[in-house]
Amino acid sequence: MNKNINTKKLNTKESFQSWLHLNEQKTLLKFLTCGSVDDGKSTLIGRLLHDTKQIYEDQLSSLRNDSKRHGTQGEKIDLALIVDGLQSEREQGITIDVAYRYFSTSKRKFIIADTPGHEQYTRNMVTGASTCDLSILLVDARKGLSKQTYRHSFISTLLGIKYLVVAVNKMDLVKYKEEIFINIKKNFLLFAQSFSQDLKIFFIPISALIGENIVFKSKFMPWYKGFTLLHFLETIKIEDVVNSKEIRFPVQYVNRPDSNFRGYSGTLVSGKIYVGQKIKILPINIHSSVSRILQFDKDLEKAEVGEAITIVLKNEIDVNRGDFFVNVDSLLKPSREAIIDVVWMTNSILEIGNSYIIKLAGKKIRVYIKKVLFKIDVNTLVKKKTNSLKLNSVGRVKIVFSEETVFDDYEENKITGSLIFIDLLSNITVGAGMIRKTIEKEEKLVSHKNNDFELDLYNLILKHFPHWNIKK
Template structure:
């Protein structure tokens, strides 16, 4: 062994191992910067990222060989390598020469590690840009020097600022195509500065570059002797991204998981969103408001004496208090707010437009609640910054609207007064379609509505069980749904008669009758139909609280609204009765002549003709009126309701 230790080759291997260990140690402690590239289509975003990967030597030899082959195949002219192909991974992207999806790439320099998101430039993919920007610390706004500031440049800049990105780089690209003109560069910077100031961007760093030629990317270019600022990589390596402001805020942690491996341990796991916590600190669990003290800060590596923003930990309390997923653990002396009505800014991301009044899932932090969006107060024209009147929001639209949730949410304004960094953890949310489970919007909470703070529920001495006991019955809401002419009202009327003969206390809410009074101000547009059902649901809930068996006969064409009413009521209280009648059979009956008018175009938005009906997927009771008479159907419903 002694002889081998003196072997020069053996020593070289040891030195190499030491160098690798030293490199890995240095790399592990580098700071991380997340940034996005955005701007209009063909401004050179993918090419720029490819150049950054190439200049930082993050491309292996086999990748480089494949890249050169792909560049020849797609017919790249005037260069050996098409750097955009490093990032454009989808076949459609390579065929069209555009970015569609968000592409994330990692690279590193001696000073810092980077994760960069290449976001699409086309307007139809703006939602993908929002996804990439949601976790970014810096935005590189690219501008084609030939085209100048475009609508999509303004849109992406507005969104980056709206989301709270404080560090903006204005990369004026393709300077080689304008002969590295200082006058053209200054003109573009002046135009962008005027727009930036109008939307509240306080500062940005302009850099003249050529992603293709590599000018001012990693090294200073001799072609722009008039430019005295940093190269792009120099700026990315040195820009300050400090978590100190987050750590100096009051303590906040949303509970992601209740950790209960055995009867002797109960902890609450999550990532600290803001502030610092130590054993012995007094904390408050929201929205319940219960107070306790931190007993331990548990991690996989052992207990900690202190934990700060960004760390994932498990906290244990000195007291046994109720705390579950979605709750927020906060500094007891400075807790966040809780409310159920807000003003919010929405970026609509779905092909299907916003339906005011429809119930969506709202996910904020680790809590998911049911929420409805009111008609927008206004929509923002990102080109002129004008506030436009709007009844809904279409794909990529940005607007401000009120949001109502079915329970209190713990929140903080996304952009609080006097704070530079946004409160993403408790101020940013997404809306999810209840039927498709697709994300339809990203949102930022502005503030709680005053009425949500000033209007409180009054505790009543007489409750639902007391009223139900007086009537000797269990409250129910029998929700009859089906096409017009299916026989809903007929069957519901027969069911009520049978229940009354059994000394049950009932009330029948019929769709036509309600529209003569409570809902006579509503039409038959989709949003009006939703509001019609919401109001009826609220009335049915009040009647069920009174201990009644409520019967409702409404087309109620949308599953989301029927589910909304089900969510208003106690478990098992909502009974969905699907009066299943084929369209052709209902149309043959046409007692009121409505189908004929709809077919002639005299009656718009008629369910089954030019407005959809979404049949229940798993109704509590299904009635096939082609097989059962109304009397037989009524008998079957009563038998299932009261065995």
């Protein structure tokens, strides 16, 4: 009897370890759903989770009760309530916050970001898109392309997403007509001509409410010969060249528990690093070599992308939080200026001369806005001249750092090429930025010994007393 119990326990343990090993081998796809209000983003995610058996019986029971109480789908289950968790969301039938959901199939693991469709919550959409590999853009088959369709597709590409799935939803309400799907496809491709040439766009006709072409093939659209949405998500290959890039190791913490140890902790953003490798520390531009690589309670011979490690250098060097470890032959140089694509996220207006704190790869630096180059009309992608950016505006600015700063172009490295703007007084995040270009010429900024107080005083006078004509 005891022998049988022990055998069962052993088999259970082996089965769990086998399942765990298989699960670790699966690739992870992070994607978001976006689009206009009431295009069915939350319903789509609810349908994916429901039809892949990711909802437990007690959750289904609770969902049935909530669906009856809110009455949005009559006697049927409202699958949108699975991700619309806030009380105000359920009352209004909209998404406000970014809702993240995890699910797994036999082929792949997924993290979904359900983002709001209202224009006033564009900043939430930016937050959700910033970490995703693929964007599912929902379009209501009855309404066609809308302002938010253009806005969200543009922001997705602005944030470096290279895979865009246009899911034409609510095909059941237009009697599954192929010509409506074709017309939406043509109009979107016409708009997308201004996007990057390496953007890959796919089109799938669906009905999230009924479940057509989500997990199971549609019986009502025999004219569509492509994959279901789930099959597409399971099989698409996301190109990841991060391992072929140079070493980028931003120091997040100087680890010195006692006088016998000094290590530099952080996450390896790109490249590979190994014990004995020669490196360069920026912005101080000093060479050294890796003596040890530690991870929790063990030493490593090498580290790869995404690993949180502590690096010990061969010689004593004054390294600070925010400094970069790079390849010894890297051409990366610190700079005092940069051109940034900005998504503005607050009611306070970004104007020339304003000062902010920016956070870039763990380091906080003060900057001021030197010039607003243009803002972009997201409906037409036309660049318009302006001197300011308002809430939910997308534009390009030139900024000046208070000290020499190390960073990459966003196209080359998302993590070391992105930043956030923080208000000096309220300490809230007011904007997100993607670095597009380093300004090589310093315009003798280094020779100016103005401290931060003098710089802020000059900006204040320039803003409120321009008639004084004070020279910098």
